[in-house]
Amino acid sequence: MPPTALAAPAARRAPARPSAAREGVLFGLLPLALLAAATVAGLALGARPVPPAVVLDTLGALLTGRGVPEGIDAAAVAARVPRTVTATLVGAALAVAGAALQGATRNPLGDPGLLGLSAGASLATAAGIAVGLGGSTAAIAGLAALGTLAAAVAVYAVAAAAARAGGAPGAPSPVALVLAGAAVTAGATAATTALLVLSPTVQDRFRFWAIGTVARADLGDAVLLAPVVGVGILLAAAAAPGLDALALGDDLAHGLGRRPGRTRAALLAAVVLLTGAAVALAGPVGFVGLLAPHALRRLRPATARALVLGCALWGAVLVVLADVLGRIVLAPAEIHLGVTTVVLGVPVLLALLRRPGVGA
Amino acid sequence: MSPALPLTAAPTGPSADARDAVARLRRAGRRRLTLATAGLAALLVGLVLLRVTWGTYQVTVPDLVRILGGEVIPGASFIVLESKLPRAVAAMLSGAALGAAGALYRRTLRNPLASPDILGVTSGAAAGVVLLLAVTAGQAGGSTDLARAGAALAGGAAAAAAVFLAARSIGGERFVVAGIAVSAAGQAVVAGTMLSLAQHDLQSATVWIAGSLNGVTWGRIGLMAAALAVLLPLGAALHAALAPADVGPDLAHALGARPGPTGAAALAVGAALAAAATAAVGPLAFVALLATPLARGIAGGRPSLPVAALTGAVLVVLADVVAAEAVGLLAGGAALPTGVLTGAAGAPLMLWLLLRQGAVRAGARPA
Numbered sequence: 198m199p200p201t202a203l204a205a206p207a208a209r210r211a212p213a214r215p216s217a218a219r220e221g222v223l224f225g226l227l228p229l230a231l232l233a234a235a236t237v238a239g240l241a242l243g244a245r246p247v248p249p250a251v252v253l254d255t256l257g258a259l260l261t262g263r264g265v266p267e268g269i270d271a272a273a274v275a276a277r278v279p280r281t282v283t284a285t286l287v288g289a290a291l292a293v294a295g296a297a298l299q300g301a302t303r304n305p306l307g308d309p310g311l312l313g314l315s316a317g318a319s320l321a322t323a324a325g326i327a328v329g330l331g332g333s334t335a336a337i338a339g340l341a342a343l344g345t346l347a348a349a350v351a352v353y354a355v356a357a358a359a360a361r362a363g364g365a366p367g368a369p370s371p372v373a374l375v376l377a378g379a380a381v382t383a384g385a386t387a388a389t390t391a392l393l394v395l396s397p398t399v400q401d402r403f404r405f406w407a408i409g410t411v412a413r414a415d416l417g418d419a420v421l422l423a424p425v426v427g428v429g430i431l432l433a434a435a436a437a438p439g440l441d442a443l444a445l446g447d448d449l450a451h452g453l454g455r456r457p458g459r460t461r462a463a464l465l466a467a468v469v470l471l472t473g474a475a476v477a478l479a480g481p482v483g484f485v486g487l488l489a490p491h492a493l494r495r496l497r498p499a500t501a502r503a504l505v506l507g508c509a510l511w512g513a514v515l516v517v518l519a520d521v522l523g524r525i526v527l528a529p530a531e532i533h534l535g536v537t538t539v540v541l542g543v544p545v546l547l548a549l550l551r552r553p554g555v556g557a
Numbered sequence: 558m559s560p561a562l563p564l565t566a567a568p569t570g571p572s573a574d575a576r577d578a579v580a581r582l583r584r585a586g587r588r589r590l591t592l593a594t595a596g597l598a599a600l601l602v603g604l605v606l607l608r609v610t611w612g613t614y615q616v617t618v619p620d621l622v623r624i625l626g627g628e629v630i631p632g633a634s635f636i637v638l639e640s641k642l643p644r645a646v647a648a649m650l651s652g653a654a655l656g657a658a659g660a661l662y663r664r665t666l667r668n669p670l671a672s673p674d675i676l677g678v679t680s681g682a683a684a685g686v687v688l689l690l691a692v693t694a695g696q697a698g699g700s701t702d703l704a705r706a707g708a709a710l711a712g713g714a715a716a717a718a719a720v721f722l723a724a725r726s727i728g729g730e731r732f733v734v735a736g737i738a739v740s741a742a743g744q745a746v747v748a749g750t751m752l753s754l755a756q757h758d759l760q761s762a763t764v765w766i767a768g769s770l771n772g773v774t775w776g777r778i779g780l781m782a783a784a785l786a787v788l789l790p791l792g793a794a795l796h797a798a799l800a801p802a803d804v805g806p807d808l809a810h811a812l813g814a815r816p817g818p819t820g821a822a823a824l825a826v827g828a829a830l831a832a833a834a835t836a837a838v839g840p841l842a843f844v845a846l847l848a849t850p851l852a853r854g855i856a857g858g859r860p861s862l863p864v865a866a867l868t869g870a871v872l873v874v875l876a877d878v879v880a881a882e883a884v885g886l887l888a889g890g891a892a893l894p895t896g897v898l899t900g901a902a903g904a905p906l907m908l909w910l911l912l913r914q915g916a917v918r919a920g921a922r923p924a
Contacts, residue, residue, distance in 0.1 A: 359911045376911055379737050384904025390897045408748040532749050539745035546738045547723040550731050
């Protein structure tokens, strides 16, 4: 079985080609319907539950520009709009980033959090704020993207050098990447904490942000970064056909007329855009990139493009629901998004470790 | 053990010259170990003295002697006995515990990256303590130091058990990644629970969670010292008993050792040591990971639990001097949590260990 399992479903189920209708339902219509339901749930549930009729009423009023209707219920719904929109964007971005990382590194343990990219983005943002660059959301997103890129390069370089030193040149093993990611995460977290302690400016901006959360989301930021997330998803979807070939190994991919280097570069660019935007919006939210693609592979997408686009929708559903869950379990207190996704994601990672070709 | 025995057993044994050469080498190795132990102990005493006397508030050595002799010097007595001395002692003890725990894990799992902090024991212990704080938040008196230590031990043990269950076996790369995952879960529990703490508990927990010697009290130090008095000799005995395991499980069996049960006991003692340190000073990142390879280098490649414990103690006291006093002198009164410093120093070392390929090569081997 190839490590990514991207091509595996097709091989296992060779005789029956999936119908386009099945693809369209599983990776398009069904998650879209669920996303709509999750959005209504996200707006209705929380410390103060609101009846769905009021939610739809308020939503209609907001969308048609009539302003927020009278009443506490309507105000509660309006207050939940920014976090729900942000959760949708963050979920889509992180799930697609995870799928792209897993494909590009042929590594089933690809996740922006697990590989140290989110920690790198956090550190770059904190450093930028410390030297006074963090004035606007665009600047923060740019810093986060730079940090993601630096962390990605560092982790891949160390893991590849380790693979060479270990006498196995070529793509680094999943475990080597995760270990390098853990080291980068630890170092970046320590440096971020140092900045937090030393600089009151950073502490003020970061206090509610060290663990991933959408509780303080701002609609303006979400609208500003939505195009970035869109471009990232489109880039990943455009490069996705190359993923099917990449899963066979670089030599075979060349033989099939693909250019693995170009595919990887496009995927890395998508990962940088998506992770940077997600960290700028919600801070480090772990394990979404691991959960969504692996769950979707169970549904056997025929092509990598279906997987990537499905990830965008299902990831959004996952994160919106995780946010709702965090709000109702301990209501009126909240569990932040970053905590919920980790608690959901760790069992998946432990189960993945038992697969052949992943662990030892 | 007697070096002469196996050599004289064979009738056509090596010549006297070769025997002398081996004996010389062994003597040199032992001498290096003695030298390393003595040198580290001297360094540790010097650093503790520096920690107690030097800093934003300076105490002269004669004054220190008078204070320790029971004399009361207004101001100085309070600062030495309630701040500087407890910090130095706590740094020494927690460093020794973490260094010893790292040496036990390293020898049992035979993987340079397998240390209690990477495998989630420390973050499990931290989660245990924070959960206890949350549960006892409303009650009068809150949590005692003993309950804190118990919660840390339970959390550390739960994390270690989760890693074992997930990886199904001791050793190998699967074990390390399972540890990273459990560690992430522990940190998420800590972060999630902290939010439900009241303001007063939250402040003390925030300081403690970064791995800080700020809030340490003589009560916690006493508990940690008591735990160490039992665990360190036990750990040293297990560490020595595991020596045959260095050549691999099969050969160790052939040599009459039982690496399985002894190894499990060593891991349990190591987890208890790490939990004892975490209960007192919070999760100090990377000390257990750093101390073991450094100790091996200092002792000329010979694994030794006392040298690792001394190295850990030196590391933490040094980190505390830098974090609490040197940074303050440079950055105008600011002080970093000690754990931040060990974390920042430990990350490059972990990358270097990765590059040193031992772990990765093992990862490339089929299970």
